[in-house]
Amino acid sequence: MPVSVSRRRTDGEFVKKVRELSGENLQLCYQCGMCSGSCPAASHMDFSPRQVIEMARLGLHEEIVDSKTVWVCATCLACAVACPRGFDLSRLMEAIRLLALRKRADHVRPEDIPVEDREELPQIAMVSGLRKFSG
Amino acid sequence: MQLAYYPGCTLKTKARNLEEPAVASLEALGFRLEEIDRWNCCGAVYSLADDDLIHQVAPVRNLIRVKEQGNDRVVILCSFCLNALKRANLLMKGDAEKRDTLNRFMDEELDYGGEVKVLHLLEVLRDEIGWENLAAKVEQPLRGLKLAPYYGCTLLRPREVAIDDVENPTVLQEFLGALGATPVFFPESTRCCGSYQVVSNPGDIPGYARDILSSAVMSGAEGLVLTCPLCDYDLGKGQDELVKKEGFKGMPLFYFTQLLALALGLNPGVAHFELNYGSPEAFLRERGLLS
Numbered sequence: 001m002p003v004s005v006s007r008r009r010t011d012g013e014f015v016k017k018v019r020e021l022s023g024e025n026l027q028l029c030y031q032c033g034m035c036s037g038s039c040p041a042a043s044h045m046d047f048s049p050r051q052v053i054e055m056a057r058l059g060l061h062e063e064i065v066d067s068k069t070v071w072v073c074a075t076c077l078a079c080a081v082a083c084p085r086g087f088d089l090s091r092l093m094e095a096i097r098l099l100a101l102r103k104r105a106d107h108v109r110p111e112d113i114p115v116e117d118r119e120e121l122p123q124i125a126m127v128s129g130l131r132k133f134s135g
Numbered sequence: 136m137q138l139a140y141y142p143g144c145t146l147k148t149k150a151r152n153l154e155e156p157a158v159a160s161l162e163a164l165g166f167r168l169e170e171i172d173r174w175n176c177c178g179a180v181y182s183l184a185d186d187d188l189i190h191q192v193a194p195v196r197n198l199i200r201v202k203e204q205g206n207d208r209v210v211i212l213c214s215f216c217l218n219a220l221k222r223a224n225l226l227m228k229g230d231a232e233k234r235d236t237l238n239r240f241m242d243e244e245l246d247y248g249g250e251v252k253v254l255h256l257l258e259v260l261r262d263e264i265g266w267e268n269l270a271a272k273v274e275q276p277l278r279g280l281k282l283a284p285y286y287g288c289t290l291l292r293p294r295e296v297a298i299d300d301v302e303n304p305t306v307l308q309e310f311l312g313a314l315g316a317t318p319v320f321f322p323e324s325t326r327c328c329g330s331y332q333v334v335s336n337p338g339d340i341p342g343y344a345r346d347i348l349s350s351a352v353m354s355g356a357e358g359l360v361l362t363c364p365l366c367d368y369d370l371g372k373g374q375d376e377l378v379k380k381e382g383f384k385g386m387p388l389f390y391f392t393q394l395l396a397l398a399l400g401l402n403p404g405v406a407h408f409e410l411n412y413g414s415p416e417a418f419l420r421e422r423g424l425l426s
Contacts, residue, residue, distance in 0.1 A: 023185040040327045044339055072336065075180065076327030077292035081301050094183035108335045121334065122364045123144040124215040127179035129334025
């Protein structure tokens with residue numbers, strides 16, 4: 001995927017907001033890939049967890065939000081436990097999701113969930129799913 | 136001994152087979168669970184954004200209810216609730232600025248600073264009753280049952296709220312050993328079941344279930360032992376789908392509290408095995424543990 005990297009993007013509003021919302025220092029990552037190796041959802045993703053960190057610090061906002069990766073993450077924290085640098089990737093994933101959700105771009109709406117599933121799903125699934133995927 | 140108890144929403148409806156055997160078992164062990172008054176939903180997931188304090192109100196309010204009733208600790212059965220409340224408690228303990236903002240927002244409640252100790256039932260069994268004492272109370276040992284303990288995510292991660300070693304937990308193995316069963320280690324015992332992805336990407340869930348269940352089968356397990364109602368749903372529904380479409384040989388799924396009640400010799404009706412996935416009743420009857 002060819003991308004254009006510029007100071008305007010790496011120092012831009014997206015990187016600043018992601019840093020503020022997540023409270024994480026993106027420069028901690030040295031791209032070892034332990035996060036991708038431990039992620040049980042990696043095979044469902046288009047960009048690996050490791051790539052998402054690199055894309056975030058390059059300021060590739062649209063590319064990340066349009067990808068499946070942040071929406072496939074189940075916040076299981078396997079990456080956070082595996083990271084030798086103490087970087088909590090779950091917070092970065094959340095920050096990227098929220099930047100989209102706070103613009104009223106819901107990823108899942110309650111009415112999209114079939115009625116029979118709504119009746120059957122445990123409450124913790126409904127509440128957590130809608131917390132993560134709607135604004 | 137009396138223990139303050141926070142049940143959470145799922146246990147009162149979809150996971151009565153997790154709650155009712157726990158309440159009955161603790162009574163048999165000399166504890167009395169006192170459900171806290173006016174509890175509310177914990178929010179299910181802990182808010183990870185630094186500026187999102189409003190979602191901390193729900194879990195913190197529950198902790199305040201525990202304190203209001205004069206308790207200094209609370210026991211929880213649901214893994215999601217445990218994680219949300221433990222993490223909110225750490226926030227209140229460790230972040231003075233956010234604690235102050237939240238306390239000022241909840242001006243009708245007592246000020247709260249993380250004083251309540253949040254415990255999972257397995258911690259009470261391990262640290263307060265002890266495995267030897269528990270084993271001594273077993274009336275019907277689960278002898279010969281090869282069971283794989285499945286921890287999932289929220290009992291163990293993040294590290295600061297883990298009830299056991301994050302990478303090599305043993306608490307469920309020890310618990311099963313005390314009940315007389317044979318715990319079976321399997322490599323995927325802490326791998327995520329797909330969690331709330333069942334809401335947005337339900338088609339992915341059988342794949343998660345296949346990874347976990349086939350690992351348990353290949354390790355020689357005859358049944359899977361769970362703590363979390365969402366793991367139960369994802370693995371149970373996922374397994375049903377695999378059995379139907381791929382001829383997968385299913386296995387019974389148990390909540391750990393059901394096995395506790397069974398081993399303590401309580402009326403099996405209290406365990407509500409009829410609500411489980413994977414036909415545990417037929418399996419237990421075959422083993423002479425259920426009439």
